[in-house]
Amino acid sequence: MPSGRVHNLINIAAYSVLAAGVLVASRAGLVTVTPVQALNFTLGFAAGTFLLSPDLDLAEGRVDSKRHWGLLGALWVPYGMIFSHRGLSHTWVVGPLTRLAYVAVIVALVVGLLRTFVPDVPLPGIPEPISLKFLVPVLLGYYLSQWLHLVADGVRPDHGMRRGMRKLGR
Numbered sequence: 001m002p003s004g005r006v007h008n009l010i011n012i013a014a015y016s017v018l019a020a021g022v023l024v025a026s027r028a029g030l031v032t033v034t035p036v037q038a039l040n041f042t043l044g045f046a047a048g049t050f051l052l053s054p055d056l057d058l059a060e061g062r063v064d065s066k067r068h069w070g071l072l073g074a075l076w077v078p079y080g081m082i083f084s085h086r087g088l089s090h091t092w093v094v095g096p097l098t099r100l101a102y103v104a105v106i107v108a109l110v111v112g113l114l115r116t117f118v119p120d121v122p123l124p125g126i127p128e129p130i131s132l133k134f135l136v137p138v139l140l141g142y143y144l145s146q147w148l149h150l151v152a153d154g155v156r157p158d159h160g161m162r163r164g165m166r167k168l169g170r
């Protein structure tokens with residue numbers, strides 16, 4: 001199983017190859033990628049590589065992807081305790097969603113606490129509606145980063161949901 005640093009290098013290398021390919025293809029008029037789409041894809045990919053790695057399931061200990069969060073890394077300890085290493089967290093479809101949902105729960109908790117105890121604090125609103133045009137490239141980048149991690153781990157796309165669930169419930 002590759003270390004966090006090796007995972008990062010693999011993802012950066014794959015991103016470079018993909019970016020070069022897309023650049024060549026768009027010069028040749030084969031694909032059209034707007035700068036905003038490219039930026040959103042890159043944001044999703046970078047977040048998935050450096051901040052939301054599947055190995056956060058080890059966050060109860062010391063792990064590279066937790067370190068990237070700095071002090072906030074402590075917020076991932078419960079995630080590491082809930083999810084066993086390479087269980088549900090390392091499935092192809094649900095695994096990446098568990099980390100998005102976890103972030104959403106943390107954000108909701110923080111916002112809820114702020115609203116309760118500091119009602120006057122100005123909170124940034126969500127630009128509505130979040131358009132699909134924005135979300136699709138972000139999710140593509142995010143999922144691709146996660147899948148590269150799973151491929152490097154040798155985890156197959158059929159890595160059992162059942163097995164993951166059983167481990168989750170251990």
Ligand SMILES: [Zn+2]
Nearest residue numbers: 054055149153
């Ligand atoms: Zn892993």
